[in-house]
Amino acid sequence: MADFGEILRTIGDYGLFQKLLITGLCLPSLILPMHLYSVMFTHSSSSHHCNTDWILEVSPNLTTEEQLNLTLPRDQDGSFKRCEMYTPVAWDIDSIRKYGINQTITCKDGWVYDTSVYRATIVSDFDLVCEKANFVGVAQTLFMGGILAGSLIFGPLAESLGRKRAAQIPMVLMAVFTVGTALSPNFYLYIAAQFVVGVSYGGYRLNCIVLATEWIGITRRTYPSALIQFLSGAGQVVLAGIAYYIRDWRKVQFVIASPVILVLFYIWLLPESARWLLDSGKTEEAKKLILMAARINKRKVPDNILEKVSNKKKGERGTIVDLFTSPLLRKYFLTLAFSWFSLNLSYYCLTLNVGKFGMDIFLTQLIFGVVEMPAQLLCIWLLEALGRKITVVFTLLVGGFICLLILAVPQDNAIAITVLAAAGRFFMNSAGTICNVYIQELFPTSIRQTANGLGAMATRVAGMLSPVLNMLAVYHWTIPILVYSGLSIAGGAMCIILPETRRKELPDSTEELERKLCASLTQNDASQLSGVKHQSLRDTKL
Structure with a gap:
């Protein structure tokens, strides 16, 4: 039986087919951050x-x-x-x-x-001031809660409906409810529409990475996550320009809804994951897609490969129970989930404070967006040169310590604080990309999307808690920084226990994963034992 890695090597694991797929999946990633970061502008309070x-x-x-x-x-x-x-x-x-x-x-x-900075925000339109001032934090928390719900809903849904459908449905919801946000006559309809936009954000972001990753070979597997994060930075730069020139929150919503509607014209053409189809027993559909990919990549598929594909038996569907009953998977998942949570808590706390660093909010947002683009290019190189484990430990530890340095800077030094915040986001953003890659490679196809969905839930919980954590600054401004910096450092230290997954085939089942990990551990133990024996022999001769 040919595994899917062998099939990919035969049809081309990073040819024109994969490049077209990544382009189609990643273009919406230029739009998604506009919805997330528009919160900073639409929720801004003026005098x-x-x-x-x-x-x-x-x-x-x-x-x-x-x-x-x-x-x-x-x-x-x-x-x-x-x-x-x-x-x-x-x-x-x-x-x-x-x-x-x-x-x-x-x-x-x-x-x-005062309309000198913004002509209209939700604060001025819905009078979210004085006794209603905390409603802004409620709106941010509910939006983040929508992203959490999207991960919770569309993660398991992708195991039953497939990766393609779980990526298409969120884009339809996003187009409809972004327009609904702009037309909201009151605060309550606004937060309801924004909640659904958050659901669509979480659902698409989760599934587009998995769909792209499952079609790509081991040498280019980091590309989808890094490219999505790169375009996210570019989207933030574009949003800073949009918010600067269009200072009315309703018009901004219409502008960022326009490209989502354009995406709907081609998203129905995206192919399903052949790896998921084979694991679901849909061999004929998988066979057609494999032949199409080979044709686009100008490759020929040998008859023996097609015969093995046709004889592929349906795999057993994994569940959340499988993820937690395996001691090995449970340990790795909880470690990754905690690290993902901690880095996102730092990232969102810094992001939502963009208007409080003392510099112009539009310039600060531009800097934040520009910094994230080279972070992803560096991340691709580090992942291939050093591997996943060392890189995630390094970025989390360095990012956490840089955030701690903010405590050593006078609060009125806006430039120094902005530089440190941008540097902290640089490393947290890189760590997020690595965790995205790690969770795709570490868990088998049968529960990959479930693990990815639950892991993404940890990031969304961090997003929900970040406005609350920032509110603790009213007691002392150092509290939020100490909490999210300390958690990031702890997450980096915990990642030392994770195995290296660089240039290894994606596992299709829990049994296959555990077998490979055990074999890897045995080889390491054997090599260490061999080293001890050789050292003892040399000592004896001396």
Whole structure:
């Protein structure tokens, strides 16, 4: 029986067919970060104060400065209070000027927003200020919760429906509900639409990597994950430009929905994973796709390979139970899940604070996007030169220590903090790519998507907790940094126990994986024992 690695080597493991597939799957990755990072702009708060136009009915010729001085109390620092106003009185303007107003109330006629930076955000459109200020964090958490739900739903769904369907359905949902987000008349419909957009984000991101990886040979297996992350950085750069020139959140939603609709025209042409089809017993469909791939790659498939494909028996479907009943798989999965969680917690905490580093938010976002692109090019080289294990340990440890260095920088040094934050994201982004590759290579086809889905859930839980962790800065600004930096360092240390998977065939079953791992461990033990014997023999001769 030919394994799928042999089939790929026969039809071409990285020919024109694979390049077209990667192009089709990765183009949406230029769009996906726009949905994620648009949160920073659409949720941005601007300066605001109570609407006090009541005094203009008393004296319509007041200047703006006079109006504010007569109707708004001040904080201790001299700025106007944002959530309080003087109680309206039925006096003439001379009496107001002479005696002043002493009693205050909360804003009763809405707010006036500064539009010098943003013409409209969800904060200004839905009045998410004062007692509703925490609603912004709720919106961010629900969006991240949608990404978590997408991983939870579309991970196992890909095992039954296939990788292709589990990648197509999310794109349809994203197109429909991004437009729905832009048309939302109130906050509650907005967060409902954004939740579904998050579901589609998590579902597509999860399945496009697996679909691409299962068609590619061992020498180019890092490409899909790295290219997706590279395009994610490019998408952030494009978004910074869009948000800079279009400072209305509804228009931005329409703009980022447009390319998703274009993707829908070709996504139905994507091929299914032949590896999944064979494992599901659909040999005829797999055979047609294998022949098509060989034809596009200008290769011929020997009859003996086709005969082996036709005789391929349906594999046993794996479940979550299989993932946790195997001590070896359980140990590796929990290690990867924790590392993935910790690096994403750091990444999202830094990302959601993009407007709080002291520099212009558009420039900071541009820097963040530009930095991620060379990170992926370096990541591809490191993965092939050093392997998966050393690289993931290195990036997590270095990234965690760089984030800790933020504590040593004065809070008013915006440039130094931004540089350290960008460097921290550089290494966390690289570590995320490695974990994406690792989880594809470490787990068998029968439970690969289940493991990938559960692992992605850990990243989405991190995304949900990051706004909450950032809120702890009100108690002390060092708390979030200490937590996410410490967890990243711990995750890097734990990855030392993982096996190396560089240039090894993807396993198709749990038994095959455990057999290969045991054989690898036995060979290592044997080589170590042989080394000890040779050393003892040399000592004896001396």
